[in-house]
Amino acid sequence: MEKINLAFTGLGQRGPGLLSMVLDTMPDVNVTALCDLYADRTAAAAEIVRARRGKEPFVTGDYHDLLYRDDVDCIIVSSSWHTHVQICVDAMNAGKPVGCEVGGAYDIEQCWELVRVYERTQTPIMLLENCCYGRDEMTVLNMIRLGVFGEPVHAEGGYQHDLRDEVALGHENRHYRIDEYKYRCGEIYPTHELGPIAKWLDVNRGNRMLTLTSMASKSRGLNSWIKEHRGGGYENADYHFAQGDVVTTMIKCARGETILLTHDTTLPRPYSRGGRFQGTKGIWSEDKHGVNIDGRTVSTSWTHNWDDIGLYYDEFEPELWKNYRANGVVAGHDGIDYLVFSALVHSLRNGLPMPVDVYDMASWMAVTALSEQSVAMGSMPVPVPDFTKGEWIRRGRDTSGPYSL
Amino acid sequence: MEKINLAFTGLGQRGPGLLSMVLDTMPDVNVTALCDLYADRTAAAAEIVRARRGKEPFVTGDYHDLLYRDDVDCIIVSSSWHTHVQICVDAMNAGKPVGCEVGGAYDIEQCWELVRVYERTQTPIMLLENCCYGRDEMTVLNMIRLGVFGEPVHAEGGYQHDLRDEVALGHENRHYRIDEYKYRCGEIYPTHELGPIAKWLDVNRGNRMLTLTSMASKSRGLNSWIKEHRGGGYENADYHFAQGDVVTTMIKCARGETILLTHDTTLPRPYSRGGRFQGTKGIWSEDKHGVNIDGRTVSTSWTHNWDDIGLYYDEFEPELWKNYRANGVVAGHDGIDYLVFSALVHSLRNGLPMPVDVYDMASWMAVTALSEQSVAMGSMPVPVPDFTKGEWIRRGRDTSGPYSL
Numbered sequence: 001m002e003k004i005n006l007a008f009t010g011l012g013q014r015g016p017g018l019l020s021m022v023l024d025t026m027p028d029v030n031v032t033a034l035c036d037l038y039a040d041r042t043a044a045a046a047e048i049v050r051a052r053r054g055k056e057p058f059v060t061g062d063y064h065d066l067l068y069r070d071d072v073d074c075i076i077v078s079s080s081w082h083t084h085v086q087i088c089v090d091a092m093n094a095g096k097p098v099g100c101e102v103g104g105a106y107d108i109e110q111c112w113e114l115v116r117v118y119e120r121t122q123t124p125i126m127l128l129e130n131c132c133y134g135r136d137e138m139t140v141l142n143m144i145r146l147g148v149f150g151e152p153v154h155a156e157g158g159y160q161h162d163l164r165d166e167v168a169l170g171h172e173n174r175h176y177r178i179d180e181y182k183y184r185c186g187e188i189y190p191t192h193e194l195g196p197i198a199k200w201l202d203v204n205r206g207n208r209m210l211t212l213t214s215m216a217s218k219s220r221g222l223n224s225w226i227k228e229h230r231g232g233g234y235e236n237a238d239y240h241f242a243q244g245d246v247v248t249t250m251i252k253c254a255r256g257e258t259i260l261l262t263h264d265t266t267l268p269r270p271y272s273r274g275g276r277f278q279g280t281k282g283i284w285s286e287d288k289h290g291v292n293i294d295g296r297t298v299s300t301s302w303t304h305n306w307d308d309i310g311l312y313y314d315e316f317e318p319e320l321w322k323n324y325r326a327n328g329v330v331a332g333h334d335g336i337d338y339l340v341f342s343a344l345v346h347s348l349r350n351g352l353p354m355p356v357d358v359y360d361m362a363s364w365m366a367v368t369a370l371s372e373q374s375v376a377m378g379s380m381p382v383p384v385p386d387f388t389k390g391e392w393i394r395r396g397r398d399t400s401g402p403y404s405l
Numbered sequence: 406m407e408k409i410n411l412a413f414t415g416l417g418q419r420g421p422g423l424l425s426m427v428l429d430t431m432p433d434v435n436v437t438a439l440c441d442l443y444a445d446r447t448a449a450a451a452e453i454v455r456a457r458r459g460k461e462p463f464v465t466g467d468y469h470d471l472l473y474r475d476d477v478d479c480i481i482v483s484s485s486w487h488t489h490v491q492i493c494v495d496a497m498n499a500g501k502p503v504g505c506e507v508g509g510a511y512d513i514e515q516c517w518e519l520v521r522v523y524e525r526t527q528t529p530i531m532l533l534e535n536c537c538y539g540r541d542e543m544t545v546l547n548m549i550r551l552g553v554f555g556e557p558v559h560a561e562g563g564y565q566h567d568l569r570d571e572v573a574l575g576h577e578n579r580h581y582r583i584d585e586y587k588y589r590c591g592e593i594y595p596t597h598e599l600g601p602i603a604k605w606l607d608v609n610r611g612n613r614m615l616t617l618t619s620m621a622s623k624s625r626g627l628n629s630w631i632k633e634h635r636g637g638g639y640e641n642a643d644y645h646f647a648q649g650d651v652v653t654t655m656i657k658c659a660r661g662e663t664i665l666l667t668h669d670t671t672l673p674r675p676y677s678r679g680g681r682f683q684g685t686k687g688i689w690s691e692d693k694h695g696v697n698i699d700g701r702t703v704s705t706s707w708t709h710n711w712d713d714i715g716l717y718y719d720e721f722e723p724e725l726w727k728n729y730r731a732n733g734v735v736a737g738h739d740g741i742d743y744l745v746f747s748a749l750v751h752s753l754r755n756g757l758p759m760p761v762d763v764y765d766m767a768s769w770m771a772v773t774a775l776s777e778q779s780v781a782m783g784s785m786p787v788p789v790p791d792f793t794k795g796e797w798i799r800r801g802r803d804t805s806g807p808y809s810l
Binding site for chain 1: 555556558559567616618620621622623625626629630633649650651653655657660661662663665669672673674675676683684685686687688690692693695697698699702707708709710711783784785786
């Protein structure tokens with residue numbers, strides 16, 4: 001079996017982690033090229049490749065150098081959010097398949113450009129949304145498809161992660177997420193929760209997002225943290241950050257379901273993606289690690305009861321995860337980094353549709369730009385574009401491979 | 406000490422429960438008059454009074470008969486939601502103090518009428534929002550006031566209660582809540598969560614609600630339940646209910662906080678008011694029964710940790726609750742029914758301001774009418790009236806009595 005040759009562009013924080021994971025766990029994958037704006041980063045990454053594989057990767061500071069190399073089969077984009085789309089578009093135009101890390105769009109036109117270039121070039125592209133492959137997210141997906149929850153009605157999720165130190169001090173390590181908080185206000189990181197939800201609700205395949213409304217709280221968390229931990233004289237201690245500490249977004253779907261998203265990264269809190277799914281026959285809650293299913297869950301009081309979802313794994317955990325656990329889960333966000341990369345490589349190797357395709361990518365990333373618009377207009381509802389241009393009504397579920405979602 | 410004489414109007418479901426609680430636990434209160442549209446209900450309630458107190462109450466089918474009786478000091482309104490405001494207005498105009506059960510407004514004008522009549526007559530009126538007196542809600546309130554959570558930023562709550570049997574079959578017992586689901590769509594029951602939140606955020610006393618946006622899911626839960634439990638030929642089995650199964654509402658406050666409300670009563674789920682409070686120094690979560698406080702909660706991983714709120718009761722549970730527990734909590738929604746009635750009686754007896762006053766009542770009830778407007782207009786944001794007409798900037802916290810909130 002011929003090896004797939006990957007190039008990585010963007011080696012700040014996420015890139016090196018993924019690089020090591022690939023080198024350690026995927027013998028059928030080579031890493032042949034590395035790119036970053038900073039030479040010390042490419043040098044460090046090249047050392048990782050040499051140490052693990054004994055090979056010398058091509059190294060550059062300009063991602064354009066990756067686009068026409070014969071020893072690159074696919075480009076992994078793990079650079080800053082604001083560079084993702086341009087790199088993806090250039091790669092597709094050069095005929096180089098892309099696996100792109102997650103982030104949101106800055107303008108809807110970027111999303112259309114992704115779709116337009118994909119449709120013209122047919123170059124494979126996948127958004128590497130690892131959370132679509134979470135054990136519970138996939139178990140819930142399976143239960144939904146089997147009708148256990150009845151008709152889908154409502155779903156929730158959030159990116160709820162105390163990132164105060166990372167955001168406030170990131171620039172000390174050339175990590176520029178703080179700029180997103182200084183200049184933007186919206187659902188700036190939606191896909192970890194929206195990805196699984198979109199799959200649960202058949203978005204772009206029998207359903208679509210119709211309209212969206214966002215509201216932002218005031219912004220106080222970063223100022224408070226900086227003053228407490230670095231003092232009032234520190235950079236940005238008194239900066240009036242644009243990004244509200246908690247941004248809530250409501251989305252209405254064509255089939256009538258609602259989606260609730262929460263972005264909450266600059267206040268103290270334990271991590272939670274706040275997953276929740278409700279249908280006419282049952283509910284799943286991530287925070288409760290539980291489900292309540294009509295006819296299955298026994299009620300012992302008027303408040304009703306939660307069953308631990310663990311009781312349902314035997315019956316409903318997908319084969320992919322059962323096999324994965326039997327063979328040993330690979331480190332990296334509870335195993336999902338390995339699964340999403342495996343999905344990319346498997347689809348590339350076998351010429352299968354990408355499990356998170358350009359329409360998913362465009363519509364999920366669009367939520368960021370749309371939420372900024374809604375917040376800016378006082379929580380006015382804004383329409384969500386139909387990037388499939390009507391095909392969502394006819395597009396069926398993809399069941400072509402073991403990683404299909 | 407002279408006894409306070411109460412009249413009850415509305416003896417369907419809530420009324421008799423409160424009546425028994427008062428007769429069993431409040432020796433300084435008499436119940437002298439009873440009113441309901443149905444004679445069998447007043448007869449049953451009169452029997453309760455006779456059995457517990459050996460006295461014969463006045464009985465009527467028309468609440469107007471209560472308004473000018475010398476043996477009525479205060480009217481308890483526990484009738485259908487849509488009758489609350491008119492009874493309150495008539496009572497205030499007659500100079501009879503009112504304790505009104507919770508519900509939402511049907512139009513903003515009703516809320517203005519409450520304020521207008523109160524300001525002209527100065528007749529005491531209190532919304533009997535029992536959840537304001539919840540043990541955890543009051544502990545959180547105390548922690549907020551003591552600055553433990555830092556600057557308030559975001560709060561959440563919900564009325565999340567599987568009421569399918571009660572709503573679908575209620576008319577078998579002359580309980581008409583089903584009409585609310587047939588004809589309305591919005592946040593039809595907001596105050597159990599909004600009441601405590603409004604107190605946490607100083608709404609009407611240093612803060613106010615500015616704007617609101619609501620979104621409703623499709624309505625499927627009642628149809629599904631009726632067909633499953635009564636069959637497709639049963640009343641309303643195929644009725645297209647207006648009320649979405651899950652209605653989400655976002656509210657922005659003048660000081661910049663956001664409030665998220667969820668109404669979720671027609672799908673399977675365990676009960677939860679979904680309480681959550683976030684400030685610059687900490688978070689409380691009802692579903693996690695936990696808090697995370699900067700400088701107090703120890704982090705043992707990058708996901709951070711929850712402390713059980715039980716660890717904080719010693720330090721932060723208010724005296725009212727500590728004493729209440731020491732003396733024995735009275736049955737009825739974990740003790741809060743007794744506390745809210747005690748607050749009403751204590752305030753009446755001592756001429757103190759009502760802990761949930763007419764401005765609270767008007768603004769909280771207004772959320773229902775406003776959310777209906779927003780849903781009807783595709784989640785357009787709508788302005789929240791300032792029922793204090795600017796006084797919220799100058800009105801300080803009420804600390805006049807042991808039940809002040």
